[in-house]
Amino acid sequence: MQRQLKAPVLRISETRGSPVDTSNKQTTPIGRIIQFQLPFANITWHRPQAVEVRQEDKISRLPIVDVTSRVIGAIVLTGLATVLVPFVFRTIFSRRRRNS
Numbered sequence: 002m003q004r005q006l007k008a009p010v011l012r013i014s015e016t017r018g019s020p021v022d023t024s025n026k027q028t029t030p031i032g033r034i035i036q037f038q039l040p041f042a043n044i045t046w047h048r049p050q051a052v053e054v055r056q057e058d059k060i061s062r063l064p065i066v067d068v069t070s071r072v073i074g075a076i077v078l079t080g081l082a083t084v085l086v087p088f089v090f091r092t093i094f095s096r097r098r099r100n101s
Contacts, residue, residue: 010038015050027055031062 018030031051037044049065 009040010036012036012038016047017053020055025056029053029055 012035014034014036016032016034018032020027020029029052030049031053032047033050035046035048048067048070051062051064054061054063
């Protein structure tokens with residue numbers, strides 16, 4: 002019997018942690034889970050999304066800004082640009098030399 006290959010699956014869901022009670026407030030951490038299933042591996046990324054604060058009848062949601070992800074993204078894009086831009090210029094100039 003042959004093993005059947007699974008198609009890649011992307012799932013995004015939200016989790017809620019256990020609420021923490023103080024004298025007049027209740028705070029609940031909220032996270033986001035991104036799961037990517039490949040035939041050979043499962044990749045799961047869980048990151049904080051927000052904190053929900055409940056005070057009497059008022060509920061407010063305070064977002065958590067993840068600066069680290071933005072910095073890592075900028076570093077990766079800078080690295081790609083550093084590699085790809087010279088490659089594209091080299092390809093364009095080598096085609097011009099062949100044609101002339």
